[in-house]
Amino acid sequence: MDSVDTAPAAGTTTLLVGRERAVAGVVPPETGELYAARRKIHPQGVRGRFRTIRWAILAVALGIYYLVPFLRWGRGPHEPSQAVLIDLDRGRFYFFSIELWPQEVTYVMGLLILAAFTLFFMNAVAGRVWCGYLCPQTVWTDLFLAVERLVEGDRRARIRLDAAPWSLEKVTARVLKHAIWLLIAWWTGGAWVLYFADAPTLVGELATFQAPPVAYAAILTLTATTYILAGHMREQVCTYMCPWPRIQGALTDADSLAVTYRYDRGEPRTGAKRAQALRAAGQPAGDCVDCRQCVVVCPTGVDIREGLQMPCIQCGLCADACDAVMTKLGRPTGLIAYDTEANCERRRRGEAPVIRIVRARTVLYALLVAAVGGTMLYGLATRSFTGLSVLHDRNPLFVTLADGSIRNGLTLRIVNKRPVARHFALSAEGVPGLRIEVVGAPEGRLAVGPDTTQEFRALAFAPAGAVLDKSSPLTLRITDLDSGEAAQAQDHFKAP
Template identity: 50%
Template sequence: MSDSEPAPSLYAAREPIFPRRVSGKFRNLKWYIMAVTLGIYYLTPWIRWDRGPSLPDQAVLLDLAGRRFYFFWIEIWPHEFYFVAGLLIMAGLGLFLFTSALGRVWCGYACPQTVWTDLFILVERWIEGDRNARLRLHRQQGWDLRKARLRLTKWVAWLLIGLATGGAWVFYFADAPTLLRDLVTLNAHPVAYTTMTILTLTTFLFGGFAREQICIYACPWPRIQAAMMDEDTLTVGYRDWRGEPRGKLKKAPAAAVPEPQGDCIDCMACVNVCPMGIDIRDGQQMECITCALCIDACDDVMAKIGKPRGLIDYMALSDEAEERAGKPPRKVWTHILRPRTVMYTALWGLVGLGLLFALFIRSDIELTVAPVRNPTFVTLSDGSIRNTYDVRLRNKHGEARPFALSIKGGEGMRIALEGVEGTIVEVPADTALLQRVYIVAPSQAPASAAATSPVRIWVEDRDSGERAYKDTTFNGRGN
């Protein structure tokens, strides 16, 4: 390379992709999923759920201040984080299952990046027109009043969608009607405004400008999916043995011998509708999100030229040899029901059943006991020995309950509560109350730091009769 030649760039500038509008069963399925998922996201914080006078009435609420997660009739406490961990495990296994069976079907239909990008492209198409109109506007040199008006209208619409997205997110962390009033009157916490601003801008940039770049460069899943797929995975592919050699559609003269030609007429419809800008006829690629829009586009062209559908279709590599030989493709269920997918389904179901079992057997009252170690015991003036414990009582009911404490395991031992007459303490609704508890043993032998005896502390809900216990040790007195 001579000194006058510029050094080659290691970075290729992004070529904007303007997908063409397409109709078909897969496009309609994507519309349905987009409507359902966006509806769930935007409307869920406004669903009310009556839990009683002292509890929030929002159906789904991540109450960080109160350290609670409310999901309709389910309430998750901080020490029950294993429920959240179990749901994350189920989500991971579900992703493995769908990828093993149908490739990147999650990416193509339900991934938030895909859903919001589809919404942004829909708005862009409404304002600027279909693919050719958007291409002409993009290639137009310079700005005029029309281009400025269209671009400004589109960007304002995108920002409003981003604002609604960020606003809906913060509504999951506080009472939605109250927070909305505070946001409008500028009385909300700065964290709410900061979160909304960040999510508004990221939604605007990711859905409006980055689009496929997020899927290709930022998302790790395209690089992991190969480990989840095998030759029986159904994914979008091109039947080159049927489509090649491709060529333009033309009618041969009656006397001429037609040249051999496949069904593909090289119309580029599959490329023009692809939101990732790839050519599926080049084979399976990392960028493909299995959205199947190319199937709709190709099937439409095949119907117009009188060819059978399926030139581009959901297919498995294991079917290639048989189809090349002229045999029909195998049934779909033979690809889906195989050892890998059955194993993922079984694991997913086991985790789900385990979570349901843990949910139904958990108690509405709980306690934790922490012995006070400084000092481990105190010898009183009458020779009796006293241990101190911090007992945290959890009342998961929607109303205050009287909890009675008692002990078992030490002969002659008695229990006393700090600041309370007797052994009954009132625990407020849906609260964990920290209570200082004293256990006193009569003097029967000289106190010894090495002498311990087991003790069981019981708590009973005097209204329902439900009981719970926790084992601990009493220091300074042997059995």
């Protein structure tokens, strides 16, 4: 069989692939078509180690997403007891024992940078691991496909149902499938809003129609997007909407692991009986019997034998299907497996394959992940629970009093990130003889409530006759009267 004429997957070009192309690894020419009409894909069910891994990840990922809002975490009186909570009203993000304030947005930025470098590292080591196993689009699409397979049957049954005229059986199956899809999508949106308020309380409010309108709007939006993207668009999201397939090509090289058709072993492909006859006659015959099982199980409709393609999410289901066929034929498994382009070429030249996980780009990405992660952990471990900021009066910058002393007006903002009320003492350094008073705190004890910020009006006085510059550096420091924890801020004392 010199070529295989197959219908193209969405977003791919139409290819005629001969054994010469497969052996040489030549990239086929583009057809010039920017968009191909969608061909509905009916992935066939498959069993194997990659399918098992995907089921396990799906269960863990959905379990985390749906159940985490109901986890409790004691933080003391007047504090939320939800383990993971984005409290927009108070401007707090709670993650178990960690509490982040809006001023600490750098940790969020650091987390995004860490996620990006981790994604780069994963891609350099083993290709699109994120796309094939962890991406929300992949997880929810896999769940929707499982529902479709449960209700309408496997691939052939679904194809027959699509072609069949409308009947009570067909209407019942379609209504049931879409009802379950909508239920999953609705609970997906409902679980999302639970991260922004106390989950048990909000569930009760939603059930009694007493929740804020924005909660219902968010649930409706997430329900619609989940239902459309996971139920109807599916592989179109990966092919056209997601930018990652277009980026990941720049992050891989010939030594990056990816789900690969080992053309050095599979070509020239032919039927099983024909291959046996060719081998008996001492003629070359590849292990690929052109059964197309690798194509029919692919959730994006890709023929992995055409080489790496943008719609391929490298989920490994084609490897499971191929291994099952090889086992039935008594041939070694692994015709489709995680491998590298470099190894295919090495085996074709008669050389031993080599797996090079440790190389320049993987080391670089690993160091970046370690550096960003280490910096964030150090910052979280050493961060202060006390903050002080100072705002100098602008008009006037200073006032010369009748006795010749100079007065500056300051606005102090003290941050208390602990769940208990605290009292602070204020001191100043940098200007000789400086005296500072806080309006409303004659004893010098600045009281700040638990987990809050408090503004104070302060007046700084420089004695008459003091030698001052127009702008003298000034350091203001607050000290917790109980624990001794301190914070300071820099400003300038203004003078004529």
